[in-house]
Amino acid sequence: MIIRFSHFAMSVSLALSSIVCFAQKAPRNGDPKLTEYWDPAVRVVTPGKTNADPPSDAIVLFDGKDLSKWKSDNDGSAAKWKIEGNAMVVVKGAGNISTKEAFGDCQLHIEWRTPAEVVGESQGRGNSGIFLMGKYELQVLDSYNNRTYSNGQAGSIYKQFPPLVNASRGPGEWQTYDIIFTAPMFYADGALKSPARITVFHNGVLVQNNTTIWGATQYVGTPNYEPHASKEPLILQDHGNPVAYRNIWIRPI
Amino acid sequence: MIIRFSHFAMSVSLALSSIVCFAQKAPRNGDPKLTEYWDPAVRVVTPGKTNADPPSDAIVLFDGKDLSKWKSDNDGSAAKWKIEGNAMVVVKGAGNISTKEAFGDCQLHIEWRTPAEVVGESQGRGNSGIFLMGKYELQVLDSYNNRTYSNGQAGSIYKQFPPLVNASRGPGEWQTYDIIFTAPMFYADGALKSPARITVFHNGVLVQNNTTIWGATQYVGTPNYEPHASKEPLILQDHGNPVAYRNIWIRPI
Amino acid sequence: MIIRFSHFAMSVSLALSSIVCFAQKAPRNGDPKLTEYWDPAVRVVTPGKTNADPPSDAIVLFDGKDLSKWKSDNDGSAAKWKIEGNAMVVVKGAGNISTKEAFGDCQLHIEWRTPAEVVGESQGRGNSGIFLMGKYELQVLDSYNNRTYSNGQAGSIYKQFPPLVNASRGPGEWQTYDIIFTAPMFYADGALKSPARITVFHNGVLVQNNTTIWGATQYVGTPNYEPHASKEPLILQDHGNPVAYRNIWIRPI
Amino acid sequence: MIIRFSHFAMSVSLALSSIVCFAQKAPRNGDPKLTEYWDPAVRVVTPGKTNADPPSDAIVLFDGKDLSKWKSDNDGSAAKWKIEGNAMVVVKGAGNISTKEAFGDCQLHIEWRTPAEVVGESQGRGNSGIFLMGKYELQVLDSYNNRTYSNGQAGSIYKQFPPLVNASRGPGEWQTYDIIFTAPMFYADGALKSPARITVFHNGVLVQNNTTIWGATQYVGTPNYEPHASKEPLILQDHGNPVAYRNIWIRPI
Structure with missing residues (x-):
């Protein structure tokens, strides 16, 4: 009172x-x-000719010519996927490929194409995947008129989050992912300090909006975090389907 | 022990x-x-022909033809900017223009061009602005070889946050912003519940990464939040320079 | 160049x-x-006599006297847990109890005590749970020298996140949770807009730091979000052990 | 179709x-x-006797006896505030004091008391401050029936965010802050990577809920971030009023 x-x-x-x-x-x-300040000055980056082209500070991981930035994730030998036109294509049985360089927080541009001839259904159709830090999978799948579990379709964080919308192009068409990835951080005793987060545009449409990732992707059982380095290689998956990739560039942020 | x-x-x-x-x-x-779930199913959106084209669920705010989606922000009368080619161009003195429709959380694509003929310097050169919800300004400026205060250059949240990098194209060239905006929320008593956040790609380069906005943009003094509706019109600024805009579309999210 | x-x-x-x-x-x-502003003025709240006592704007859910704010979660009948001293105690078989009122974002203070006589081990010992919005479980367990799975011990978001540290007091001792909870939000089509988040102090020690919750707690299989109201009742679990609760108050925020 | x-x-x-x-x-x-995992095991921390007492892993910065953990922020000499009872009290003109140790992310408990005899008004009454990392000020002020600018009262992030509510106790009464602080991070080129964030309970009442801090506190003009180390000393302010502090402990997180 x-x-x-x-x-x-x-x-x-x-x-x-x-x-x-x-x-x-x-x-x-x-x-x-x-309310005006001039320092620090802002670093200049020359944008690409189009927004899909690598800006001046990007590391080009694949420019259509060779796999020199990649290795086999099985044994570290030369990556055995094949070059067709300006694309690299999964060779069934060649296994996952990994970048030689490691990355943490980044902006990643990557283009992919599932086979024009539709074979199989659900997860069996045009399946591959992009593993940020080799652990956190952004699903690649032919999800055009192809129903599967929602948290397993194109644009999903595999077995975790469905995409906000299904913005897929058809089989045989090039598609794009534009990704902002924030790496997880760990305490000295291995406990999780902050989880990984991801934003994804699929063909220019927002499909993951600063999504908090639950942990390393698992096919069976709960995802969970185990401590790892602040930079880890990017991995592309051989899931047995001849999925193609091109124009891959990354900007550490 | x-x-x-x-x-x-x-x-x-x-x-x-x-x-x-x-x-x-x-x-x-x-x-x-x-760890698989099928429901709810994910809504289908047809992406644009290119990533810059509006997806099927976008509201096209300007398609190059007319200003029917816009009005004068001064008095609600017809917007008095001019159409040139497929662009709309600021008419000095015509004042800011506002969308007739209101928006909250959204993905926004917008293209802009500063005059090919360079006149003035610093803030005097190719100045305009995009006010999300009519309040939170993403700066538009010719920042190509044009030093100004860091928190006032192109890609900045004006008088708040500089862009991460300066990804400007030159005067007379078309540039793009791809924006994810999260509206602020307020308690019933007017206190701020959660601030606005923004992610911006400038010409395909990440320049704001889930940045927390401090409040409504102010030219003098501290920005601060005052409660407003969950949807408010988008405003484009007449700062006296003949800046052009084209291909504007928005997806409420 | x-x-x-x-x-x-x-x-x-x-x-x-x-x-x-x-x-x-x-x-x-x-x-x-x-950089000074006086409006809006800040609402006055009289803090409790101690920090554990309810502030003037808190809704007291249990003050030691009766269960008038609670009902059976099975059938909506009167809550059948018993009053002992200033505590209410789980009655095995009486089932979960639910608040009559519904809550969304909130600050919650709650005190609990596992039986002084230790019976059982792992999940069998002093088990109960606090379900925010009736769906997102903060585990209550006697975790004093009682190893169980890390994402199932006291202070964990059950089957999701372990606590940062184990700050348990012993069996028969009163313990506290001080909780900040942010409700999830959903789009009109049922898709998740923003996940639930939680911060927890256990006996004054930070054990969950703005943790992002994966979805409604599940004993088997993946948690996932299904759309629900912005306010839902709080539920306390009958897991068959005579766990006691006292001094429960909540501040909608 | x-x-x-x-x-x-x-x-x-x-x-x-x-x-x-x-x-x-x-x-x-x-x-x-x-969906159960046992590793890594969760570290055990013994909570304090009451929630205000330091847990076993806390660094006690002041236990009522001496200023051995503190130094003058002016010149690094011995801290010249005085000990009265179990408190340390600002000595006008002695200047700010700084911890000898540096801290980043942390949980901080601190108790403070403004003079029982009210002198002055607005900012002139019982003014001091807690500078996290020596830069980000949580205001200490006698805000009991003492109107000042909202973003300058007790519980505010000074000249940035008002508290959610005013939970002040009266002059001469001990008050508490329980704080979760997340340090900002910077890119190698000095640009801000992620801002500082803070959660504060004032006398047990939530007054800052994961608030994003704008930059180092400034009395005049815009706050902004300048890069600094990941750990910096904690500073307490001499604002000329004999404000007392006691029972200060911190847990790096």
Whole structure:
């Protein structure tokens, strides 16, 4: 009661005091320079010719010519996927391929194409995957008129989050993922400090909006986090289907 | 001490018990269907012909033909900017223009071009702005070889956050912003519940990464939040320079 | 190359220009009132006598006297747990109890005690649970020198996240949870817009730090989100052990 | 049209197929062990005798006896505040004091008391401050029936965010802050990677809920981030008023 009364009293006193009343809103007359700062200067990056082309500070992981930035994830030998046109194509049985370089937080552009000839259904049709840090899978699948479990279709964080919408193009068409990835962080004792997060545009349409990832992708059972380095290689999956990739570039952020 | 000892004892007992030891990691043998769900099904959106074209669920705010989706922000009369080619161009003195429709959380694609002929410097050169919800300004400026305060250049949240990098194209060239915007939320008593957040790609390069906005943009003094509706019109600024806009579409999310 | 050169040139010109150099940092001389605002005024809340006591704006869900704010979650009849001293105690077979009122975002204080006489082990010992919105379980368990799976011990988001540390008191001792809970949000089509988040102090020690919850708690299989109202009742679990609760209060935020 | 038709067709086929229909929801029959993991084990922390007392892993910065963990922030000499009872009290003109140790992410408990005899008003009354990392100020002020600018009262992030509510106790009474602080991170080139965040309970009442901090506190002009180390000393402010502190402990997290 006392508190309320004193507030009432204060309101009255404020109402009587034009000077104080005038001060109620943040003032908008004054020196605009007080909210301007010039340092640090912002680093210049030359954008690509189109928005799909690599900007000047990107690391080009595949430019259509060779697999020199990649190795077999099985044994570290040369990557055995094949080059067709300006694309690299999964060779069934050649296994997953991994970048030689490791990455943490990044912006990643990658283009992919499932086979024009539709074979199989659900997870059997045009299946591959992009493993950020080799652990967190963004699903690649022919999800055009191909129903599967929602948390396993194209644009999903596999077995975790469905995409917000299904923005798939058809089989045989090139599709794009534009990705912002934030790496997880761990305490010294191995406990999770902050989980991985991901934003994905599929063919220009937002399908993951700063999604919090649950842990390393698992086919069976619960995903969970186990501590790992702050940078890990990017892995592309051989799931037995001749999925093609092209124009892959990454910007550490 | 007791606690530590009992842990040590437990560790020993675990080491001696192969059955319990086996259970230490989450098991990976079992029914994979336990982590698959089909409902709800994911809504289908047909992507644009290119990633810059509007997807099937986008609201096209400007398609190059007319200003029917816009009005004068001064008095609600017809928007008085001019159409040139497939662009709409700021008419000095015509004032800011506002969408007739209101928006909250959204994905926004917008293209803009500063004059090919460079006039002025710093903030005087090719200046306009995109006000999300009519309040939170993403700066539009000719920032190509044009130094100004860092928190006022192209890609900045004006007078708040500089862009991560300067990814500007030159004067007279078309540039793009691809934006994810999350509206602020307010408690019933007007206090801020959660601030606005924004992610921006400038010409395909990440320049704002889930940035937390401080409040409505202010030229003088501190930004702060005042409660407003969950949807508000988008506003484009007449800053006196003949900046052009084209291909504007928005997806409420 | 040209860009880099021009930057170099600009740096030189800046170094030569003391006026511009002076402007590089945000100025700190000027009117301090430009960053002060008085409106809206901040609502007054009288804190409890101790930090464990309910503040003036809290809804007291249990004050030690009766179960008038609770009902059976099975059939909506009167809650059949028993009152002992200033506590309410799980009656085996009486089933879960639910608040009559529904809550969304909130600060929740709750005290609990597992039986002084230790019976059973792992999940069998002093087991109960607090289901925020009736769906998202913060585990209650006697985890004092009682090893169980990490994502199932006291302070865990059950079958999702282990606590950061095990801050348990012993059997028969009163323990506290101080909780900040943010409700999930859903799109009109049922898709998840933003997940639930939770911060928990266990006996004054931080054990969940703005943790993102994966979905409604599940004993078998993957948690996932299904759309629900923005406010839902709080539920306390009958897991068959005579766990006691007292001093429960909640502040919608 | 084709897409819609095929979806309709699929719905029909699903309705006819009880097996597939059964699979629509994530199954809840199966092995519960698939979502349990035992490693890593959770570290044990013994909580304090009360929730205000330091847990076993806390660094006690002031236990009522001496200023051995503190130094003058002016010149690094011995801290010149005085000990009275179990408290340390600001000595006007002695200047700010700083911890000898540096901290980043942390849980911080701190108790403070403004003078029982009220002198002055607004910012002149019982003013001090807690600078996390020496830069980000959580305001300490006698805000009991003492109106000042909202973003400058007790519980505010000074000149940035007002507290959610005013949970002040009166002059001469001990008050508590329980704080979760997340340090900002910076890119190698000095740009901000992620801002500082803070959660604060004032006398047990939530007043800052994972608030994003704008930058180092400034009395005049815009706050902004300048890169600094991941750990920095904690500073307490001499604002000329004899504010007292006691029972200060911190847990790096």
